[in-house]
Amino acid sequence: MAFKFLQRFRSWNLTVKPLCFPTSVAYLSRHTGTHGKVLCPVCLWTRSSRCMLRQGCQRYRYDCQSMSLSTTWDPLYLTGGSVCLHADASDRFRLTNQQSATLDDEGFVEQLGHCSSSRHVFKLLLSLQTMSDMMAASALQRIAELERDANALKDPAVLDHDVLKALCFQFEQDSKRLTDTGLVRALHACTQLLVDPWSTLMIRLVSESQERLDRGAMAIKDLCVLAQALLALEGPDCAMLKPVIEQIQGHKMTEWSLENLTQVYSMLQAGVGVGGRYQNLLNSMNTYTISVASSLSPSSISQILNSLVVLNQTQAIPLVIMLCKHTVKHVSRFSDGELVHVLEALMHFGHSDQYFVDALEKHVPKNTFTMEAEAVTKVLQYCGRRLILSKAIFDAVAESFVYRADSYSTSQIARQIMPFGKLGYLPPNAGELFCKVEGILQTRFSQFQPRTLLNLLHCCTLIERFPVNFVAKVFNPYFLQQLEAWGNGLDKILLSQLTQLFMTVKLECPFYKGPNLLPKYRVKSFLTPGRSLETPVDILLYNRVKAGLIDLLGARAYFASRVLTPYCYTLDVEIKLDEEGYVLPASHHEIIYRRIALCIDGHKRFCANTHHLLGKEVIKQRHLKLLGYDVVQIPFYDFDKLWDRAEIVEYLHKKIFPHSYRLSW
DSSP: OEEEEOGGGGGOOOOOOOOOOOHHHHHHHTOBOTTSOBOOHHHHHSOOSSOSSTTGGGOTTOOTTTOOOOOOOOSSOOOOSOOOOSTTOOOOEEEESSOOTTOOHHHHHHHHHTOOSHHHHHHHHHTOSEEEHHHHHHHHHHHHHHHEETTEESOGGGGGOHHHHHHHHHHHHTGGGSOHHHHHHHHHHHHHTTOOTTSHHHHHHHHHHHHHHHHTOOOHHHHHHHHHHHHHHHOTTOTTHHHHHHHHHHSOGGGOOHHHHHHHHHHIIIIITTTSTTHHHHHHHHHHHHHHGGGOOHHHHHHHHHHHHHTTOGGGHHHHHHHHHHHGGGTTTSOHHHHHHHHHHHHHTTOOOHHHHHHHHHHHHHHTTTSOHHHHHHHHHHHHHTTOOOHHHHHHHHHHHHHHGGGSOHHHHHHHHHHHHHTTOOOTTHHHHHHHHHHHHHHHGGGSOHHHHHHHHHHHHHTTOOOHHHHHHHSSHHHHHHHHHSTTOOOHHHHHHHHHHHHHHHHHOTTOOSOOOOGGGOOSOSOOSSSOSSOOOOHHHHHHHHHHHHHHHSSGGGOEEEEEOTTSOEEEEEEEEOTTSOEEOTTOOSOOSEEEEEEEEOGGGBOTTSSOBOHHHHHHHHHHHHTTOEEEEEEHHHHTTOOSHHHHHHHHHHHHOTTSOOOOO
């Protein structure tokens, strides 16, 4: 079946008449129910024994004899304009029973992809002699992609274009002659174009879809498209969705193609499976996908991972790990959008793989100047979230940032810079990088959201890049009110960031003369449950160090643990000394000549698989030194080598008292 285009359509004159249903439908629609209400026209049009639209029969206010295609507002389906499909549309595209030998659906779809506006699509359609129903449905879909903007159309007048009305008219008149694929794709495209669901076109497409669904012969790919169209029409409670899913489940999963598997995941992600619906089907798919993961294409892996995120399949970690294993060989083949989905999934499920990181290190540095901004941002965001310090990636991104940052959004700018502070890393071009950041802040300060701006400035201080020129604006009461009004108010982490920013200015920028942070915005401790500006001490490592300190000092009373200082920081261990260097009891609070702060740094205080301290630990030790403490670092990678009791005592003595002779107790 094909659509034949009549080239001389411009010479035709259209007579616009009020929209009405076909005679048979109009006659049926005048029948009333037992209570004298107008019956659902969808139920009357189809030969199905049940209502296809669960909410359809409840809409008695619509009278088919006076129904029009003007804009309607519905919480489940928002229409953005009107489209004349029946009496005022001419026969511009005619059905023929012959397939043209020159038809090329794939080539046509490729040409559609190059169209940057609806006008270009219409021009392409006018250049064709014949087209299949698949080509026509693809054209509608492309117009929807170009014109759809959230829940409305950018230009509702596009629905009144002559070519579009001619296409819709042909779909309406010959719905029974369409292929299954052409039918469901046309229906889905119309839902994306926000065509009135009570128009003659939509009623005929839905009713024909119901009849073919009842026959039980539709392919999985068509069932998936139909489900997405029904979801757009009626939401997840649409009565027609249940038989669609039942027919999908009726096909043996082992007989599904890999394309079918991806399509079903996409369908469930679109909303059909949200809220725990059809979890049994998802569980079966998750298990089956593990066995075929090695055969999936890059686009399929990306799509499935994205679906697992949207559907929050936290129990599918084995599948995530398996898919991540196979992403390694596809990193260079992913499109930027696909790579973004992969990285989002790995962040969502908290998984990282060294081989995947190695593949990123080969791919990203060569493409940072050509990759989409969001893809570059996600790579750095992933490294920051998983505490992965890849100098190859960070150096390449820092270099490209200097040249490309002007075209980035404020969110992308902040998300690219924040990992540098979080991981405590300064790239070779740090001077140029932060000059660029300062220039952007000067010109686009007001464009940053308050929380985003605070996160950015705070991360800069972690690596000794002090935003003195902007601190006064942050401490301004107006900005603090904006910060409090944005989101869920001022939570503990925001107040901690403000307090640490204030401390940094006071300790490291004595020349700052701007306003101070009001006391009500300051916290007493940076160590809080969950997200915190300090990392809690590793208990196992602490217990080993504590035993060694008791042997070294002679008693537990000579050191204190988990000491909250007046400066918000919590010390893992504090040792007090008098003027002559003798150790004082921990309970002594009078004249104290020296204070030694032991930082017992476990694995979580370092970047993954490195000996590089995180930014928040670096600033803590830096501030403690400025506050007069003698900071002694006891890292896990040194202490893990010591198992003999005598070796531990000797190590602690050299670290804490490097210039004194050790007495034997």
